[in-house]
Amino acid sequence: MGQRAARVLQPAGRSGRGVALLALTRDTSRQDALRSKGIRPLLGDLDQPATLRRLAGIATRVLHLAPPPSTPGLALDPRTMALLQVLRLRSLPFSLVYGSTSGVYGDCQGQWVAESRSVAPATERGLRRVNAERAVRFAGLRASILRIPGIYAPDREGGTPRARLLRGTQVLQADDDVYTNHIHADDLARACVLALWRGKAQRIYHVSDDTQLKMGDYFDLAADLYGLPRPPRIARELAATALPATLLSFMSESRRMRNQRLKTELRLALRYPTVLQGLKE
Template sequence: MPSNLNPLGALPARFRRQRVLIVGCGDVGLRVARQLPPRLKVIALTSSAERLPALRRDRITPLLGNLDDAATLRRLAGLATRVVHLAPPPSHDPNWRDDPRTLALLRALRLRSLPQSLVYGSTSGVYGDCGGERVDETWRLSPNTPRSQRRVHAEGQVRLFGRASATPVHVLRIPGIYATDREGGTPRARLLRGTPVLRREDDVYTSHIHADDLARACLAALWRGKPQRISNVCDDTQLLMGDYFDLAADLYHLPRPPRVGRSTANEQLPLMLLSFMSESRRLDNQRMKKELGLALRYPTVSDGLCGLRS
């Protein structure tokens, strides 16, 4: 990739032999790997032997290991100079409030020479319901679900690791991820099912980020992120959830979804979807732009759903 197209710009010679470890190499992790310069070695932790050939085809060195089995993580010690941690906490126990996977990873990284930087992909759900207010990184945390509470625990452990080891750590708080080439990455399937959205007086604000822009944010934080810092990662869209689905319906030439009141939604919709409809906030992305220097390729969901780049 020519340096003028690389999100990191031209890397100094001292970076050419760097080794980047991606933990949680799903869709976004693969996008991170594909945007790295070929001269960097990319390593991905995977618990699936079936994924090894596909990762190798992407010029990624796979390493078998399981975040739920600490003994398999010892080989990670001193392996990488930089780490991108995108693996989610376990979800099998709805009452679990901690993230043992992140703890296991950090313990393995402490065993030998420490990475030069670590980026952790968290969630904007740690803010909870903010009543539609514009939220920057100083907003108090008020997680309403076990899923977001586990993320708060992981953030705390990652930042503690950074302070204790003097490793530059950067936390990215991520909203809804979308992309036309991402499985389930657009509202099309939900629109085809006719799933209702809330009527305007009950509706909530949501934020979004295109998967490619998120991958670029991970790389920017990996090299340019201030140590022990948090950044919201989102585009410039300011839309109520229902308006987002109306926009997508119009772009796809599909019927707009029906609107229902909150009481009706509580009776008709699954709990996971209702949890997203119970929190309203508009993320502020100025720190991402000013400190990480990230210029969005898809500044609005309209751009991203149409595949238009800025």
């Protein structure tokens, strides 16, 4: 996602806008690839706070997309805490954008969800994200939080339903099915960049497209596009024993995310307003 956002920004030297891009990486093998795109690599690891000191005072706008560790029983996000601590060492950046998840809402039983809705995470993953959001909002700097649903893109690893359709993984029958939300990776990258400049202070934005589909219907749509068999439908009672726990957790939450702030405040015109358009790419 960082490199997609970089393409949107168009680094200085290519665009002449004077925007210098820096990327934190812990992988030395990625440095040449980043430089080839006009991005200056900074070696550091969010899991090793001592390696982050070079970030202090160097950036005017920060895009933070790293997820929390998936350690069982962990309710905090030490990576976000480490980043905020080092940013406080010198002059604070003008703005910070944090990429969170729609999972902070828990199950909304298919209701429409606005950014003002209270969070109610039902998983450790959601709890860690809520912790990170609060840390960012009260860090003493201008921060915008992007709550992001399922990301897809044909050129993204695991970014389409094709592999799951080929495996024949079941989906819930219509009566048990849940609403799911999506965003194409290119539209997400553009939203991240716009939020760096247009995001309001301590503001939450839903980065979701206009699709209104239940999960099973989404996979049926994809199967028809790919010319593959539609996935088998099963009752929720059978899903509890037939499907992996991670997949089952996504099938336990249903919501439809409103995206008015994305369009009116960030002024993003979605390139792929629906998953049908995005999967046809």
